[in-house]
Amino acid sequence: MVSLDYASGRTAQTIVDNHNVASKVQTPGLTLKSCLDFSYTAPMSPFTSILRRYPASLPWMLPIVLVLLFVAVLLWLPWQAQKMEANERQEQLIADTLWVEQSLLFQLKRNEENLFSLAHEVLQKKETQTERDNLQARSKLLLSNSHEILSLQIWNAQQQLILSQSDTDTQSEITKDLQQGTQVAELIHDGNRINVAQCVKQSGAQDTILCRFPILQEKTSLGAFTVRYRLQTLLDEAVPWWFAQDNEISLQDSDEQTLAKRSAGGPGKHIYTHNRQIELPQLNLTLHTDSTKSAPKLLSNLLVVSVVLLSAGLLWSLIALWRDINRRLRAEGALRKEVAFRAAMENSLITGLRARDMEGRLTYINPSFCAMVGYPPEDIIGRLPPMPYWAPEAIAEYEQRFAQILTGTVQPEGFETIYQRANGERFPVLIYESPLVDEHGTQTGWMSSILDISELKRAQERSRQQEEKLHANARLATMGEMASMLAHELNQPLAAISSYTTGAINLLNEDPKDAALLPAVLDKVRQQAQRAGQVIRSVHEFVKKREVERAPLNIATLIHNIAPLIELQAQHAQVHVHYQVEPQLPEVLADKVLLEQVLLNLTRNAIDAMQDIAAECKQLQIHAHLSFTRTDQILIQIIDHGAGISDDIAAELFSPFFSTKPEGMGMGLNICRTAIEFHGGSLQHRANPEGGTIFEFSLPIQ
Numbered sequence: 064m065v066s067l068d069y070a071s072g073r074t075a076q077t078i079v080d081n082h083n084v085a086s087k088v089q090t091p092g093l094t095l096k097s098c099l100d101f102s103y104t105a106p107m108s109p110f111t112s113i114l115r116r117y118p119a120s121l122p123w124m125l126p127i128v129l130v131l132l133f134v135a136v137l138l139w140l141p142w143q144a145q146k147m148e149a150n151e152r153q154e155q156l157i158a159d160t161l162w163v164e165q166s167l168l169f170q171l172k173r174n175e176e177n178l179f180s181l182a183h184e185v186l187q188k189k190e191t192q193t194e195r196d197n198l199q200a201r202s203k204l205l206l207s208n209s210h211e212i213l214s215l216q217i218w219n220a221q222q223q224l225i226l227s228q229s230d231t232d233t234q235s236e237i238t239k240d241l242q243q244g245t246q247v248a249e250l251i252h253d254g255n256r257i258n259v260a261q262c263v264k265q266s267g268a269q270d271t272i273l274c275r276f277p278i279l280q281e282k283t284s285l286g287a288f289t290v291r292y293r294l295q296t297l298l299d300e301a302v303p304w305w306f307a308q309d310n311e312i313s314l315q316d317s318d319e320q321t322l323a324k325r326s327a328g329g330p331g332k333h334i335y336t337h338n339r340q341i342e343l344p345q346l347n348l349t350l351h352t353d354s355t356k357s358a359p360k361l362l363s364n365l366l367v368v369s370v371v372l373l374s375a376g377l378l379w380s381l382i383a384l385w386r387d388i389n390r391r392l393r394a395e396g397a398l399r400k401e402v403a404f405r406a407a408m409e410n411s412l413i414t415g416l417r418a419r420d421m422e423g424r425l426t427y428i429n430p431s432f433c434a435m436v437g438y439p440p441e442d443i444i445g446r447l448p449p450m451p452y453w454a455p456e457a458i459a460e461y462e463q464r465f466a467q468i469l470t471g472t473v474q475p476e477g478f479e480t481i482y483q484r485a486n487g488e489r490f491p492v493l494i495y496e497s498p499l500v501d502e503h504g505t506q507t508g509w510m511s512s513i514l515d516i517s518e519l520k521r522a523q524e525r526s527r528q529q530e531e532k533l534h535a536n537a538r539l540a541t542m543g544e545m546a547s548m549l550a551h552e553l554n555q556p557l558a559a560i561s562s563y564t565t566g567a568i569n570l571l572n573e574d575p576k577d578a579a580l581l582p583a584v585l586d587k588v589r590q591q592a593q594r595a596g597q598v599i600r601s602v603h604e605f606v607k608k609r610e611v612e613r614a615p616l617n618i619a620t621l622i623h624n625i626a627p628l629i630e631l632q633a634q635h636a637q638v639h640v641h642y643q644v645e646p647q648l649p650e651v652l653a654d655k656v657l658l659e660q661v662l663l664n665l666t667r668n669a670i671d672a673m674q675d676i677a678a679e680c681k682q683l684q685i686h687a688h689l690s691f692t693r694t695d696q697i698l699i700q701i702i703d704h705g706a707g708i709s710d711d712i713a714a715e716l717f718s719p720f721f722s723t724k725p726e727g728m729g730m731g732l733n734i735c736r737t738a739i740e741f742h743g744g745s746l747q748h749r750a751n752p753e754g755g756t757i758f759e760f761s762l763p764i765q
């Protein structure tokens with residue numbers, strides 16, 4: 064199992080659990096890295112573990128229930144508001160109807176009192192005509208002030224009509240009233256009903272009621288009076304206009320027959336209605352009110368519209384939120400997968416990874432880096448330079464590089480340096496740096512990949528040693544070839560020495576006077592001996608196995624030193640050598656012996672190539688001058704006039720052991736190229752326009 068520390072985002076830990084150990088045992092040879100490949104388990108975030116413990120839909124239940132409750136309450140509220148409004152209207156109607164009833168009764172009562180007082184006076188003060196006229200005028204005024212009263216009559220105890228007043232001119236009405244009055248007179252004499260007032264409904268052109276009231280004084284009947292009310296006028300007078308505007312008001316009899324009606328605001332809607340009994344003496348009238356208002360509409364209600372809009376908005380936002388959360392969850396899942404994949408990849412890398420912030424503080428390292436330097440992550444993460452894995456002797460270099468990095472300068476091709484393990488062991492590393500950029504495009508630090516190149520270096524050393532061996536072998540082979548030429552060449556100075564010494568002895572023996580010639584002869588001997596010694600020294604240097612040593616070197620001197628050996632070969636093949644070396648050439652940093660070997664190889668090949676051509680063409684040219692294309696390089700050319708190199712041979716030219724010569728080793732050019740490249744130069748060949756081949760190599764100036 065691999066557990067990753069997501070909290071810090073920096074460290075990773077690898078644990079092999081029992082299962083994997085078992086699987087490792089069953090499959091011998093399986094490495095930990097391959098275990099990682101198939102046994103990796105993604106880490107569980109707290110959120111994920113909650114989701115796994117409960118059904119996926121559960122976290123959604125509570126908000127959904129709450130939202131449904133909210134919507135239900137929102138829908139219930141307007142309904143309740145409508146109901147309350149209806150109740151309020153009904154209650155208002157009842158209160159107004161009560162008020163109207165009181166107003167009607169008050170009007171009737173006031174009329175009754177006024178009439179009673181008038182009747183009382185009429186019955187008591189009837190002596191003079193003036194008084195009678197006054198009372199008549201008062202009764203008229205009363206009638207004109209109270210429009211609802213159609214007529215009134217006053218009777219005395221003797222059933223005589225004392226006063227009659229009416230605003231109707233029709234005789235029939237008066238007669239009717241008088242008849243009623245007769246009944247009143249009867250009423251006065253009726254001892255049982257003497258105190259009882261009566262109201263009677265009368266239907267006609269206009270519905271009216273006739274009320275009869277006894278006039279009593281200390282239980283003695285003085286008479287009675289009758290009054291006739293026009294019901295329509297009563298309604299018109301007693302009901303205020305604002306009430307009539309909103310309601311249809313009617314007075315009905317006990318059979319629900321409408322006697323009078325007032326409806327200023329139009330007919331009632333039969334939605335809000337109320338009935339009040341108006342109890343008159345021996346007559347029951349009903350005050351019926353019917354509101355012109357219609358029932359409150361549910362949907363026109365602003366509240367309802369707001370509720371519907373709010374609910375729709377809420378639902379929409381919930382759905383949007385749900386989608387957004389789903390999208391985020393999916394993205395989080397993908398991200399987690401990606402992080403796990405990358406973490407597993409980083410853990411399985413053999414390349415060390417290291418992240419640093421802009422101050423150089425270590426913010427992340429992978430297990431491979433920890434293994435490389437031998438420090439646990441907790442010991443180095445968060446540290447600022449100098450780092451514990453810096454080798455003390457290279458601290459100046461690290462600091463210089465670090466300063467460069469802080470200025471933003473990186474070497475894209477990487478650089479080599481040395482690190483120190485926790486146990487003090489030094490090891491070479493190759494480091495590549497690249498900037499760490501966050502999601503806003505701002506650089507937050509540096510990411511480095513570090514390669515432990517100890518093994519590579521060891522392999523390079525082995526290869527170098529093998530090459531050295533090959534060089535040595537090649538030198539030996541060349542020596543073998545040269546041995547016979549050497550023998551021949553050394554023969555010449557030795558034979559000359561021998562002849563000179565014999566001549567000298569002869570001179571001394573034959574004529575001592577000629578002894579003066581001896582120094583010249585001996586000088587010749589010395590010269591020949593020096594030449595032989597130089598040849599032998601060159602060969603010795605050439606064959607000697609040695610370490611490569613680079614030192615400042617003058618090319619002209621090098622060519623001068625090697626010239627005897629070149630000429631030795633050239634003379635043997637009757638080749639004439641021409642030198643064209645630019646004076647004052649700058650020095651190069653090179654290994655003298657390697658370059659001599661290169662020159663010897665190339666010149667020997669050139670001499671070999673001119674073996675079968677006409678003697679006058681056997682010209683070997685050795686040129687050395689500054690490169691025309693690159694002034695920081697010296698170009699050395701070996702030019703022959705031989706057979707040239709065909710394309711087939713050119714393709715194989717630098718391959719090891721490729722040779723067209725019966726006794727050739729085929730290593731010469733290969734070694735030459737390696738040696739030149741080792742010095743940072745390059746070896747090439749091209750056809751000589753005058754026939755033959757030009758081999759040339761460049762060397763960088765020191």
Ligand code: ADP
Pocket residue numbers: 664668669672703705706707708712716721722723724726727728729730731732733756
């Ligand atoms: P060797 O000299 O032992 O054959 P080299 O690697 O020096 O090995 O040369 C390989 C081959 O390249 C030679 O056998 C020869 O055929 C060809 N070669 C080298 N130099 C020349 C030259 N100057 N002209 C023509 N052929 C050449």
